[in-house]
Amino acid sequence: MNNNIFLKYKHFKKFHTKNPYWLKHSVEDFKLKYNTGEYFEETEENDVWFNLLNEFEELKENIDIDDENYLKSLNNVSGFKTFHRISIAQEKWIKQNYHVEEIFTVPLNKKSEEKFVLTQQAINDPKIRLVINPVFIAEYQTNKNTIKVLSAPSAYLKDKKTFVYKSASTNVKKIDSLRVFFDISIANKLDIEIEDYWFLLVDSHTYPECQTKIKKEQINLYKFDWFNTSKSPISETKNKTFVEVLKEKQMYFKDFIQLVKTYQPTQLYPWQDLTEDKLIYKSIEQLCEVYDSDYANNDEYNVLWEVFPNQFTSQDKDDKLVFNTLCKRFANINGIKLLNIKKQFYAGVHPNEIDYPKNIGYIVNKFNVFNNDWDINIYHFLNRILKDNAITVWFDYEGYSLPYPPIDNVKPYNQIVSQVSIVVTQTIQHSKDNFEFKILKDHTKDIVLDPLKISTEDFFEILSNIYLESADAYVVWNKGYESVRSNEMLKYMQKANMDKDKIDLATQMYNEIFKEKLIDIMIPFQNSTQKYFSLYELKGKFSIKLVEKIVSLNKKNINLDHYIKPYKTLEIKNGMMAMETTISRYCGTIGDKEWTIKEQLLKEYCHNDVIAMIMACEFLLLIVKEKKADFIDPNQTIW
Structure with a gap:
């Protein structure tokens, strides 16, 4: 007998929430076994x-x-x-x-x-x-x-x-x-x-x-x-x-203690998950049996939906990796329509990606959908920035949070803004459907706040730097984030008893930026209102990083004025890494000397995000101009 086997709560949790393969295998094991290569995860x-x-x-x-x-x-x-x-x-x-x-x-x-x-x-x-x-x-x-x-x-x-x-x-x-x-x-x-x-x-x-x-x-x-x-x-x-x-x-x-004392686990082998309101548990005895079984010891990932019901959801990153690797035709597709496909995949019904239901639509069939009057709707949506000589302020926030207040009046885990990148452009209309966004370099700003020194005064400066009296429009990607953070900054200023004139000015700037002149360039790609179009290659998602990947992959067919550095080439590749860097600075893991280097990397990432918005807008206008998106190579994929 082997007396050295040791199980802990982490195994019991996996037993209830994952395929038994993960009891003894890591993500690295799976990637090595199936040669997954680069895996995109939003x-x-x-x-x-x-x-x-x-x-x-x-x-x-x-x-x-x-x-x-x-x-x-x-x-x-x-x-x-x-x-x-x-x-x-x-x-x-x-x-x-x-x-x-x-x-x-x-x-x-x-x-x-x-x-x-x-x-x-x-x-x-x-x-x-x-x-x-x-x-x-x-x-x-x-x-x-x-x-x-x-x-x-x-x-x-x-x-x-x-x-x-x-x-x-x-x-x-x-x-x-x-x-x-x-x-x-x-x-x-x-x-x-x-x-x-x-x-x-x-x-x-x-x-x-x-x-x-x-x-x-x-x-x-x-x-x-x-x-x-x-x-x-x-x-x-x-x-x-x-x-x-x-x-x-x-x-x-x-009344939980009595439940444990009298609990008789269901004999359905090996478990029932915790996705229903009624909590149903499996026993530690069952964990030990499965841990010692072929299900956990097999180096091959065994999908078998019927044996392990209800365990695989789009929210589980490990099982999402499995689906995207073993069922590449439908990898990374978003939406409810895929639920039955995933169930059939994990049941082994369609392991070879054939004979799937035909009603999953344009995303799988690899053609783009354009709604009625989509081009007119886009011109109307972008009206403020397409006027000749229009001044547009493009900006992006990055923030961080802590499990306790990082500054006065901020609740635990609430994000506060720690950096902003701002690019101002002047629109030059060369013809009816030919627009140039000329960057006004004197107005370009990349501001990173040291989390060890940040204060509510900095929030006023952030709004002041974004605001431009001559601006015709302000552009962000996903206005929900910037709008909420800016509204919170106003409240923090008020609670800090900042000078009333400053608060009034900040409120005026906020109203003009966010309530009167804000454009969310994400919306046409999101297609949530069914007014625009859908690109099959986005597969129902609308991350700016995916738009960038489409442009970069099809660069020979897509002629734009502005391109960004591909995110994968940056030291800081996404918002999560940016936040972790700022948190590390706050916690003292990053000292003063290293912070000066990290500041530049943070600026590079955030500035790249802003240029990506301009690039996305140019890409949008190119689709309108061509009245199609055939320049996206169907034989290439961003996934």
Whole structure:
């Protein structure tokens, strides 16, 4: 028998949410096996802290060695110091009602078995009431092996028979119940009685809308012991307190401990996922059996939809990689129409990409769709910038957020603007359908704010630099982001008691830019109003980086005045990388000397985004001029 197999919560989570292939294989394993090459993945800036938090939790879970250098290496992880600071505050909060002699802390830099022994000793010591960093290990027998399974809640309140979970998140999601279920199941296996649990979270819910006392780097915490059983995390609503929202929506349930104690897992092999409102769990015994089975050990990815139902969604990046690799004909297509195709693919019904339903439309059939009066609609949409001698301000924001307020009056995880790139053009109309956007270099600005020094005064300067009295139009890509961030900047200025004349001027500039003269160049590509056209090569998506890839790939057929540096050639390639760089600066990972270099790289990326808007507009006008998009080579693909 092999007694060295060790499973942790990360395996249990994968068991409920992914194909069993991922229990023993990494993304790198898959890419190497299937020779995936370059894989395009759109990134969302909102995912940054989610990804960093997952990375932080994974690193904490893997601390199981004697080498002190491993612990030191954590300091090089983006955001580690931020999470560590929150963790220290949470530990202090947990300890506040205990005397020093009643607390035992299990050292992190011990091996798992030693941590378990120390935990048992603390539990058996009548003087100890609180155990920090406890570790519990239970053994499970499969047909082949004895498997050890490790549980590590943040704290164990021995006197209250309670597990505590520290989290840098602001809410408890449905998937978090899986963690509690896992830990209590192991405790039950070890005859350790657990009667309660709670989470200690970052508080962003109890700040009223008019709050003016949110202080920089202030960490507010709150205790939470219910679970969200809806499909999305609970959020604040205007004029209601967080507690009122909870009561009204009845989205949480508390009788969870008894559920674990009496739970009989369904015998459907091997699991039911957590996509429904009713929470259905599989057991640790089932995890161990599947971990030891051919499903997990096979180096070939086994799709088998019918064996593993409801596990594959467009939101899972690993399974999206699988679909895009093994079913290239439909790779990266967006939209509901693909749901049945994916189901059939994972069921093995159409593994060779043949005989698929024919109703998936223009995206797969590789031709472009132009709606009625699409060209007139585009000219009307761009009217402000197509007038001869029109002055247009093109600009783009980048921002960052922290798990606690980066400056006064900003809630945890709320983004603030940290850089802006601005390009001003003058339109020269050479003929009816021939327009040139001449860049006025004296007005070009690339501004990067040091997150260590940023203040509300900088927000006024950002709006002042964008505003141009002679401007006929302002252009962005995805106005939702710039509009929201700018509106927030106005509010921060007001809460900071900035000079009234300045606030009035900022409000005037904001209204003219965002309410009177703003054009979102993304909209014609998005086709959300069905007024324009659809390019098959975008496959229902509308990222500016995809538009850039179309232009770059078909450069010999597309003659434009402005081209950008391909994003893949830049040091900072996307907004997520830009945000991570700024966060690293704030956390001290990037020092002054390195920051001067990073500033230039950030400017290069953001400026590139602005030029990409001009390029996209020229590309749009080229399509109008040609009355078609045949210059896009159907034998080439951006994917």
